[in-house]
Amino acid sequence: MAKLKQNIESYYFINPNSVFQLSNGTWHMQFVGLSREAMTEIASGDRFALPLRSQSLLIVQQLTNFNLSNVVVYAGPGLASAWVRNSGSIVINDFQVRRKEGTNRLMSSGADAIHMVDNLASTAIANCFFEGMGDDALNTRSTAFKIEDKSSSSQIFFKTLGLSLFSVGQSVQVVDPMTQLAKGTSKILSLTVAPDGSAIIGLDHPIASLKPGDLFFVAEFAIPNLLLTNNVFSNFRGTLRIRSSGAMVLNNHFVDPRNSSIFVSADIQSAWQEGPSLIPSPENSLSGIYFYENLVDNGSMRLSSTTNYGGAPPLSGKSSLLTHPLIFDVKFYRLNNSDLAAMNDSQLATHWVDHGVSEGRGPLSDIARLNIWKYIQT
Template sequence: MIKIFSSFRIKILLSHLDLYVLIAVVFSCTSTFGQKTLNLEEFGIQDEKDVTPIVVKALEKCQEEGYTKIVFPQGTYHFYPTFAPERYCEITNNDNGLKRTAFPLINFNDFEIDANGSDFIFHGKMIPFIIEESSTLKISNLSIDWEVPFALEGLVVARDSTSHTFDIKVDSPYLVQYGHLYLSLEREDSPYEKTYGKRFATMEHYNLEVGQNIFWDPKTMAPLYNTRLYNMPEKGINAVELDKGLVRISTNINTLPPLGSVMVSKGEYLQNRTSPAFRVFKSKELIFKDVNVHHAGAMGLIAERSQDITLDGFNVVLREGSGRMITTTADATHFCNTKGTITIKNCIFENMLDDATNIHGTYVRVNKIIDERTLAVETFHPHQNGYLFAEKGDLVRITDQHSLQPKTEAILLTKVERVNEKIAYLTFEEPISDKVNVYDGVDNTTWHASALIENNIVRNNRARGFLISSSGRVEVRNNRIASQMAGMRISGDLKLWNESGPIDGLIIEKNTFINNLYGGNKQAVILIDPEIEQSEFIPNQFYHRNIIIKNNEFYSFDSPILKAISIDGLIFKSNKIIQSDYYKPIFPDEPNLTIIHCKNVDLKDNTYISLTGEQKDLTVYKNQNTIK
């Protein structure tokens, strides 16, 4: 598919023309060992209420005059969308649209941004960094936050079992209108005024109906234990404002939330992933060093069609003293259709409303067979509209819609023609019409990454720790994972998200898994579950290959440790399971290890220590399709 972007539109309405004169003449630069550095200290950036136009102009100067580094004096800087350039972005697994940014890093090469430990505070719907068609970039020493968060947090202060309602105390901006509760991102007008004091530009009104809710426990700073009991529907949430900041909620909830819990809402589905902190597209050799994302209205970082990315000390963490429960409203990090090596090390990911990281490809579905060499394919999930699946010269293979088994080897694409955001034509080097059916999947084998994930901490987030679906070699070592659902999930599906990437070489070693699964979802600490119906299993054919899980420690209050489906070559050895009493078991009768339709399975030298300190045997279930 071919991305079609609007031209970069920079809307500058400043009446303060002297500011631009100042910018033109006051940029200071130094040159050290061949590096030409632009230092922003000299032109009063710390005194500006909105630094967006200054930064945009500085980046333009860097590109035009060959600067290789830009340096911020340490400070706190506020970025507003009023004078931000905008670009239409189709961002996989996020909301597409016209996006404003303070850092339009388009066609930047061999460039560095060093913020010297500064805080960047954003306002309204912005993507702080848009990085496209760039290479050899380093971004370091900064923190990103929003003054007004993209999630509503309300303390449960009362509940009534008779009327089946509960009351929340809300401090963050909100709006109750026509019986519905809305998030509101608007707090103040534009910082710019006309000479006579009349405002000529105001912030857009950002109101989003409450939806996708979860309850948090302020004692643990994590989702409530057995959170599924308090699931709320997406629709039919009625609200009445009893007093300023006090709202009564009535809805079809199974169990009223406990007093003192916090209702968290990130807004209506398919409209609440507007503002990731970093958007990376068609770029390579990127380093993010010592970066904190305290909040974002989507993912902390989303990278697609890119390669060789390193996150070192890229932390998605709560700002100390903020009083908030939530960092990012979606994944901390996400990598789709990437290649080369993804390195994630020395990071902390906490309090997200989704996973710590997800590395995967994406199947497109066959919509129509045009001729013997041409298919019309489509994206499936709405968050994949406009997704750049492939370009001429990529290798792709066709996958059976039911068994998820490949129906072809990798075949070269000689032409890719985009029709619209959902449909594209793929032309193959060789005939394929007799090898494919409508609704089969097509996987891009050129764009599967290897990954090194080590020395990270994952804690207090909704959903999982690491999701891996990539055919490159992946090593996951020395991490501490305490997520609400599975600590790791390795899947693959042609049902909803259509995430591709059969594993062929994964090692999970020397990690510590701490009290996962407390959300009440029937999973396992390590969940390997390509979404294949058992009736569709093909004898001696498997989805994943060569997975080694060894020398890990599992502190677990519940029974399921490993669930493994459709693997040829599974080793689970020398792992230590220590029974915990941190929570009450939710699924105590489930086996510790569940093995379904696997081959070459080796389970040995594992220990299970009970609450009394006694060593127990692991309980194991293997179905009849499993071959030693």
């Protein structure tokens, strides 16, 4: 059910045992979980949509360096687009998922507009329009891998589930499936994969209380440093589920404040298992999401989760973006400023913030094509 009417929840389940056809050609059904407020808002003559939730309309899978541009989706039974195990770079530009103009449709796609899982690709989503989906505008995540056994708190046994994307140096986050909170984050120090897909990962430092049955997610599979810029989010049923460490949410317009929430935690249910979690804690070393100059009509940006974490984004404003990897390229800065060649990376970052910005020293290399810098340039 698309978010069209005020004081109505985003969707309701129907009790299947309550559905039957009346003699006059109408139907009877019972919605589950209606609040008192919603009951007072629903009236005769209101319309609702039943999402089919079946096949994806567009599937982009196992490609390298893929650009999608100038595509409009008016209707689809499931995901408008599914992005699976791609690599290199992904650019989604002027992708519109919307109700067709001139119609009275309640929905566009039955599920997410953009659903991205296990992509090892630098990704930019820009100049897009999202409206009327039966679920989220965006979902970025890693597959959940179950820890089958352990020989110590720094070595885990698991099944690869057919994925060949693992490599030494990637960040692994272990999550307690009961609390849905991170137990710890570590890097892959060693990796051994058997012909049957069983594997052993050695971690560069131990994760306390790690045990069989825990789940782990690979941060690199969830598109770190995602760029989400200059998009318009109208009304739809869900939210934005972003598990991309260091993602930049920049200069977007949220027409309906009910859709301006960014879901950042792991979400482990019987039907799906999504992560990693970006909730800050001593056990989680992954970066949060950066926000700058987003417009929310009659509202503000918010974070949400399956736990009690939420509220206003902590990483916002120009100062938090200046040394972001999408803005500041330390190698490029050193190479193009010979007078700073003797500085280490930390000293270069400090110089850039304290002096380089005001002096007009450019920190950008190939990412200049993303036009990020123009939004925060002084």
